[in-house]
Amino acid sequence: MSKEYNAGSIEVLSGLDPxxxxPGMYTDTSRPNHLIQEVLDNSVDEALAGHARNVEVVLHKDGTIEVSDDGRGMPVDIHPEEKVSGVELILTRLHAGGKFSSDNYRFSGGLHGVGVSVVNALSSWLEVDVKRAGNLYRMRFAGGxxxxxxxxxxxxxxxxxxxxLRFLPDPKYFDSPNISISRLIHVLRAKAVLCPGLHVRFVDNTASGDKSRSDEWYYEDGLADYLQQATQRAESLPAEPFTGSLQGNEEGVDWAVLWLPDGGELVTESYVNLIPTVLGGTHVNGFRTGLIEAIREFCEFRNLVPRGVKLSAEDIWDRCCYVLSAKMLDPQFAGQTKEKLSSRQSAVFVSGVVKDAFSLWLNQHTxxxxxxxxxxINNAQ
Known part of the structure; x- marks a missing residue:
């Protein structure tokens, strides 16, 4: 017989207990990669705000992960209401952070205030060093x-x-305790591409002897180079990607796009405030809409489309390779892992910008x- 259900049956989870x-509600539990990404995003947000130029990720033999930057450093002063240091607040409280408004970060990926506190909660131990105001501060946690x-x-x-931040992911929360090196390198390189002027360094000490590796990425203007390098084995149309960029007061967008007429491995990457949106979202929908509307107008003006044929979005999306980077003041994601953008205004902004720019490009490169x-047209027939 079931126990009586009353107010006393209601359990309230506090701190990092939720x-x-x-854990699956807050991060990807297949591997600890997403924990690294949460810490990395905070460092890159400092770079986006103009306060950091170097980010380094080091994997140690004992499984410890170290992420460092030369940004402003976490606040070390006492919070006026919570009566604890900014460091402790950031690492031990959900929904505590400096990115809910645009006062400290114009564009940022850490929006829910749960990122590094999740890392702390799911780590066997975590240690943070902060260099700020002429001092080196340190604080240590275990199990959050x-x-x-x-x-x-x-x-x-x-x-x-x-x-x-140095931390050791607790293996009991993950399907595998091993870091996917290839996925991590892909994310690190993409951060460098999408944040011009940022030096990103990766050191892997998990392998012994000569097998340890070190990589560094730095791009002044990397979107076109990145896409060309990724598709260099196939014939592309155009030979050099069509690129564009527009920065508004509350939104911005950068892109590089080309097509592979003979097919090949497609590169389809999208980002919001440098966060990879592997499931796409409204910014990708707007990008696709802008491209198809521009090509439709070009074809109609030149009477290129045979009678009875109508171009659809999929006709231009087929064999399309792109890197799309959107920036927003207050993006809305489908979940904490931020794999899909749901901000409706992004589709309107991106489609309008891309349509105008692509229309101009088409008429200049006939x-x-x-x-x-x-x-x-061949795809549509």
């Missing part, structure tokens, strides 16, 4: 619980600032434009 109880107070460990120069049009 994360430990239902505070093990030491925020302490001054040393003196540093006033200009020497930044944050370093030979390539007619080949693209022919490919789309």
């Amino acid at each position: 994360v430990r109880r239902r 619980d505070k093990q030491s107070e925020l302490e001054v460990m040393d003196k540093v120069g006033q200009r020497n600032t930044g944050t370093t 030979a390539d434009a007619e080949r693209i049009a022919e490919m789309c």
Whole structure:
């Protein structure tokens, strides 16, 4: 017989208990890769805001992961209402962060205030070093619980600032404790491509001897180069990607796009505030709409489409390779893993910008434009 259900049966989870109880609601539990990405996103947000130029990720033999940047450093002063340091607040409270408004970060990926606190909750231990205001501060946690107070460990120069997080993911929360190196490298390289001027360094010490590796990426203007390198084994149309960029007060978009007429492995990558949106979303829908509307107008103006044939979005989307990077003040995602953008206004903004730019490009590059049009028409027939 079931127990009586009353108010006393209601359980209230506090602190980081919700994360430990239902980790799959907050992160990808197949591997610890997403924990690295959460910490990395905070570092890249500092770069987006113009405060960091270097980010480093190090994998150690004992499974420890280290992510460091030369940004401003986490706030170390006492929060006026919560009466704990900014570091402790960020790492131990869900929905605590400096990115809910645009006062500190114009565009950022950490929007829910749960990212690094999730990392803390799902790690056997976590240690944070903060260089700020001429001091090196340190604090340590175990299983998400505070093990030491925020302490001054040393003196540093006033200009020497930044944050370093070292943590050991707790294997009981993941299907596999092993980091997918290929996926991590892909994310790191993409961050460098999408954030011009940012130095991204990766060190893998998990392998012994000569098998350890070190990689570094830096791009001043990387979208077109990135797409060309990824598709260099196949004939592309046009030979150099069609690229564009527009930055507004509340939104921005950058893109590079080309087609593979003879087929091949397609590159279809989209990002919002440098967060990879592997399931696409409204920004990708707007991008596709802008492309098809521009090509339709071009074909109609030149009477290229045979009678009875109508071009659809899929006709231009077939064999299309693109890298799309959108930036927004307050993007809305389908979940904490941020794999799909749901902000409706993004579709309108991106489609309008891309349509105008692509229409202009098509009329300035008529030979390539007619080949693209022919490919789309063949797809439609």
